Amino acid sequence: MRRGWCALFAAPWEELGRYRRYLAGNSELATHQVVKGAEFAHVMVVMDDSQAGGFQISYDKLFGGKELSDTDMSNVDAGKETTIDRSLRLLYVTCSRACESLALVLWSAQPAAALAHIKDESGWFTPEEIVSIP
Numbered sequence: 001m002r003r004g005w006c007a008l009f010a011a012p013w014e015e016l017g018r019y020r021r022y023l024a025g026n027s028e029l030a031t032h033q034v035v036k037g038a039e040f041a042h043v044m045v046v047m048d049d050s051q052a053g054g055f056q057i058s059y060d061k062l063f064g065g066k067e068l069s070d071t072d073m074s075n076v077d078a079g080k081e082t083t084i085d086r087s088l089r090l091l092y093v094t095c096s097r098a099c100e101s102l103a104l105v106l107w108s109a110q111p112a113a114a115l116a117h118i119k120d121e122s123g124w125f126t127p128e129e130i131v132s133i134p
Helices: 002-010 013-023 070-078 083-095 111-122
Strands: 040-048 098-107
Touching: 040 083, 083 098
Parallel strands: 040 098
Antiparallel strands: none
């Protein structure tokens, strides 16, 4: 608790103001879970597994930047819910919020593998829609 209070008092005032606006629902940024049911003209979905805080979802696995684990494979074989299933549901929630434009940004542990999977295997995007940013 002490560490939390120290971090609070060390934070710049502007950052606290932004956080307050976010908590009040007045921010232009939101988490995947918060946007369910809302609509926005323009949506950018930033997918970064290192910031996900767990193992329930994995955009890297969904987009081919990371291999499925043995547990994932046994869940698939058993017909159980998988990391891919949860990732797809969350991606649907975020993508379906866009009214005019949508941008997906993937931070991958293996960018070359993810890009190859996205281009060659997913069938989700046209070549013009895929941009690799070095």
